[in-house]
Every structure is written in C-alpha cells, then in structure tokens.
Amino acid sequence: MSVDSDPASAPSPAPPVSRCVVQKFGGSSVASAELIQRVARRIAATRAEHERVVVVVSAMGDSTDELLSLAHKVNSAPPPRELDQLLSTGETITAPLMAMALERLGVPAISLTGPQAGIRTSSVHRSARIVDIVPERIVDELDHGRVVVVAGFQGVSDALDVTTLGRGGSDTTAVALAVELGAARCEIFTDVAGVYTADPRVEPRARPLPEITYGEMLEFAAVGAKVLHPRAVEIGETYSVPIVVRSTFEDHPGTLICQHPAMEDRLKIRGIAHHSGVAKVILTRVPDRPGVAAQVFGPIGKAGINVDIIVQNVSHDGFTDISFIIAEEDLPRSRPVLEEVARDVRAEQVVAATDIATVSVVGTALLGTPGMAARIFQALSAKNINVEQITTSQIHVTVVIARDRVAEAVRALHDEFELESD
C-alpha cells in the first residue's frame, strides 16, 4: 500500500488471530470420572473466554504405578521401549475421557495422543527429549473451534515408536506446546494454590506467591518443591512463555512465573523449600591427589545419579573425606557404583546416612547480599539446630540439617524473613 493512499478506503487489517491458552491438569486432578467432569467444567469456562484452548492431561491418579507394577510382574527388567508403549497408555486413556466430558457440556473437543499431536522426540526411551513439534493437526483442530486435549508425557521417535519424556513429562509437554503455538500463557493446574513461601503442611502461615522469576522457580524446583518440573521451567524461561501455577479446584489466581516480576517484588526472599527424601554419602580417608574428584563423580554421573552439595574436607596427612547428597530413592542402585568407586580411589569405606534433610532459602535478594547467610545461621542456631553442610548459588542458600528438625527449621526461617506478610 502506498503511503499516500486514502486511509479510509484501505481495507481494514484482518483481526489478529487470538492467542491460545494451554492448560495442564496433573494426575490428582483427573483421578476419577467425577474429577474429569469437574475439570471439564473448568475448561469450558476458559473456552467461553478464549477462542483457542489446548489442554494437556496426565494419567489418572496412580494408574501409571499400576501399569509399572504389572510390567514388573512379567519382567523384573522390562525393556525400556516396551515400557514406553505400555506407560503411554495412561495419558492416552485420560485424553479421550476429557474430550468426551467436554462434548457432554456442549464444548466441541478432540483428543490427540503425543504422536498425533506431532510431538517428535529423541529415541531415548523413558527419558526422551522433545526435538520438534509439528503443530499442523492441533492448529487445524483449533481452527475448527475445537478444544484440543493432548495426552501429556509422550511423543514419537523417528522410528515411529512411542516415547515417554520422563519425570515432569506432562509439564514439559504443556510448556513446549505453549512455546510452539505462541500461547498467551501456560497454566499448570495442581492440587495447591500456587508456589508457596513454604510447604503449608509444615508452616501454616505460608502463602502462595503472586509472582516469581523463572530463576527462582528453578531453585524452588531443584531444592524440593514438587509443584513444577525444572525442565518445564527451563523451556518457559528460554522462550519467555509465562507459566501460571494454580489450583484445579480453588478459584485462586495462583503464581505467575515470568522473566520480570513487578518491580516491588524484586530483590526479596521468596520462600523456604525443604526436601526430606535425601541421603548423605561419605567416602572416608580417600588418598588426596589431583583428579580424585573426577574419579569419584565420573562413574556416579554415568549411572544417572544426581549429586548435590559436594564437600571435600581439607586434606590432612594426605587423606580427605568426600561427602555429597543424593536422592534417598537413588541409594539402592547407587550402592554397587559407590563400592566400586571406593575401591578404585582406595577410600577406607562408604558411609550413607538418611537421617538428614535439606532446607533452602530462595530469592533474588541473595544476589550479592553476604549478610543473608549469617541471618540463616543465626535463626537456626537460636533454635539449637545444627547446620552440617551448606551450599549457595546466586539465588539460594541450602543447609543440611537433621531430618527430625526440618519443620522447626522451615518455620524459623519463614519467621526470620517475614514471609507470612506480603
């Protein structure tokens, strides 16, 4: 159009296609026919306000565990490809049930499996990564006015085999779809009202945060808050998709996870996370020489065991103790690896303790604020809680303490940083 043409006679631009909303509902939100109907009413309300709605669902309740137990009955070490064929049915069952419930409410809907939704993944069964999303089918169904219900946690490899995305898989499906579709936001529905300042079962005065940054959410997720998987947060951060964590059954706005929260919310302590399901491993009297850490942590990493809070004591008489934290559930399969590592590095012995827990203070206020660590130690020592180990990042301080003092520690720190008030 030439600049001098009459604006009044120019065709008015096509109205912008409204951006879609992605909503993800976890297993506890869809655990029964009744709950599915309840969730469908919630989706119908969203559909009344937004033209384009994509829903991602998890498997019903603990149906994945039931399938897993069936698999282990016929084969104690089931091949991962077959396990993926089996486990993916959990989400594949929920999706059509949700579409049926929506149709029942007069909302046009269609369910798609991960492969039908065009979710292409690597071929690493049980922990596949999404490599691409081919969104044509979803877009076509949205264009026809249908709510699209996608089975989470699953995709398809180049060999046309079904893959599953591992822990946090449905969260990852939801955020990845939100990125691909250019969604206005991705809403993660769960059984709590958002990301809390502390676990409300431990600290009754804990409250949901209105907003936090991706970085803070990553720290929360990494140190034990189970509300959203770190993988999903990372994708959201990379592509700047706003994520909202909110309650399925309460009408609460939830917590918005985004790049730049409101100015007044910056540089604050955001909350206290804790994690009791951890174990401390100590390799004692390791001959201290260059490269010994690599010799220890190489094989452990290869075995797929995540390690946190590594402490290597200052060497005396040529020997050192190396200790670190792992998930308690990883302890059984770590044992043989650890015994071999201990032999290789000529450690005296391997000691594992499970009477410990971690407590973390999270928030951008920790960025270059050295006084924070001191306040944490003071608050805990005032309660006679001993800090065994400590680790810090730019936005968290984590301490290792006795497991039976966790609740006290969480409440003491929640108090210290006045998190009960906004």
Next chain:
Amino acid sequence: MSVDSDPASAPSPAPPVSRCVVQKFGGSSVASAELIQRVARRIAATRAEHERVVVVVSAMGDSTDELLSLAHKVNSAPPPRELDQLLSTGETITAPLMAMALERLGVPAISLTGPQAGIRTSSVHRSARIVDIVPERIVDELDHGRVVVVAGFQGVSDALDVTTLGRGGSDTTAVALAVELGAARCEIFTDVAGVYTADPRVEPRARPLPEITYGEMLEFAAVGAKVLHPRAVEIGETYSVPIVVRSTFEDHPGTLICQHPAMEDRLKIRGIAHHSGVAKVILTRVPDRPGVAAQVFGPIGKAGINVDIIVQNVSHDGFTDISFIIAEEDLPRSRPVLEEVARDVRAEQVVAATDIATVSVVGTALLGTPGMAARIFQALSAKNINVEQITTSQIHVTVVIARDRVAEAVRALHDEFELESD
C-alpha cells in the same frame, strides 16, 4: 542353470524363507500377569519350532468393559472417535506386556500397535474395515528374528486417527495379517479345545471336531457359536488361509477350518449350535400390499440391526403378520425404529418376545437331503418341544423354540445325529 550342468557343482538353491505362523490370544487367555506369562511360554515353544511368529492379542479380561463404563460415566453418548481412542488402549496395554514376558524368557520380541503394524482401515469408528496392511515394519522385525506382538482390534484411518474393528476385531486382525504375510496358518487360541459338536456346558458328550469347512464354520458362527467371528472366517475363506481354533491351556490339536476337509468327514452333520440371546419381533395386522417387506426391513437395516428368520404369514382379509428374529441386545435401540416402521406400514402393533431361542443343526449333509428336516422335527416332537419357526440354508436348519427348552433340544438333536461318536 542349464539342464546339462553337473548337478554336484551347481550351487544349492537358497533355503526357502520359512512361512510365518500367526497366533491370536483372546481376552480370557491374557486376563492377568500370570496368564500372560503362561501364554508367553506357549509362544516361546512355537518360536522354537518356527522362525517367524506373529502374535495378536486382545485386551486383558474385561478391561474393555471397564473403559466403556468409565466413558459412559463422563458422557452417556460418547463420540465414536473418542471411544476408539479410549478403547484401543486395552489391546495396546496387553501387547507390550506380552513382549516383556517373551523377552524375560529370552525370546526377542517387540510390540506394535495397530497403526505401527500398518493396519489401515476405513474411518467408520467402532466398526472400521481393514482396507490395507502395510507390512514393512512387521517383516523388518521378523527379519531381525523378533516375535512381533500386534495389538488386535485396532487400526489407523487416513486422518491418522485410531479406529477399532468392532465385534470379533482381534480375530479379524489375526486372519488379515495371516493373509498379508502369507502365513502357513492362523491359530486362534481360546478357552475351549476347538469347535464342538454342541456347547459342552449343555451337552457333556459334545466333542471338538478335527476339521470343518469355512462354510460350516460360518454357519456355526452365524447361529451362535462364539468361538470365532464370521468376519474372520470370511477373510480366511476368501484367501484360503487355514485357521485353527484351539485351547490356550490344553495341549489339544483343536479344529482345523479349511476349504476341503478329509473325504470321510464330508456330507456329515457337524454339530448343534444354539443362541438364547435373541428376541422375536412381530408386526401384527400389516395391510398386505406389494413392497411392504422393503418398507419394513429398509429402515431396520439402515439402523444397523441384523434380522434373521423372517416369516410373513399367508395373507387373509388383506392383512398379514410379519415376524423376525433380532439379537436381544439390539432390542432397546430397535424400539423407536420399529415403532416408526409400524406407523408407516399401518401395522396394528409391535410385539416383542424374549422367551425364545434358536437351535441350529449345521453340516454339509443338509445339502439336498430333504429327509434331514423331518428327522429334526421328529426328534424335537418326541420330547414335546414345539417348533415355532424354521429357516434353512444349504448347510443349516434353524428352529425357533421356547428358551426354557433349549438344553433339552440340543441334547435330543446331538443324540439324533449320533454326534458323540466320530
């Protein structure tokens, strides 16, 4: 190779690729982890004798009914496409479990869904027809020495939607795969030792037949023997694939269904079938005029309701009664259609009776042997069993009698034709 070359120096011909065997296991054969392991041992024994084995499995026990009931909880009239997405998961669960159980026994195996197995169907959800099988993936896996376990009952439409094949779907999958792969035979494993001369729960002296023709099997299946679906028999007949019906848990050779049974087995009465799940419908005082039958049976056929044994009385005073048999389970959804038909043809009323049953004598001996019908009537009248209606084909005679006399009738006819002896 020229005819005069030295045979000793000629290269020996490549060994022929061994033909594969297709084995199908129904829901009651795979109802638990223990049964799946038992079936896996049976497959492993077959694999020890045959290089190429394809297995088709149904959903575990009554899991399909459970999924159906879940669907009806969220939507009393679930959309057929969504129902197919849902119900197909039943078979999709069994297949990887069977592959895992085989791997546990050291037998390399892989599971494929219907879509992965290349089973292309029409897009009529809930009763799709197989239009093509693209066997590349199956052949490739067989070439790699794997037992291929295919989820029965399902396929994929041109729109890449999952479809299900309706009643007898897994039998149909198995026979169609046997045709496409040029299998030596298709074995249908079930909870009985083969096709019996009568239902052994009704006539304890009934015995499994060693061989019958496709035509006889079709008659058995059409008149109530549930051991194998007529669709599967028809495909087997069209492509001359031998089908064996045999027991999963007994080591019995079963019944071979083929084109030409052994000479001595021809022109015999093969067995007695019965069906109690039927209803008789009567349209009374229908004004008799040309075309009235088409007016009655056109709409009923369009509604997908199968009709059998039509009887139209000789007209007197210009009115006639039209009666026919339908499946009792079709009665509820037939009602509105029948009421409309009755209005259209100005019938006096629609009467339905469910206190009836059908009993059929099956065998090629009936071909052009008019005396047979007389023997049937005599045997029944000797027991004071009244024959309400009768229909015949080339290889069956079916009578309609009171439902509470079925067991007596089956035993009387089994006696009359001396079916207990070979």
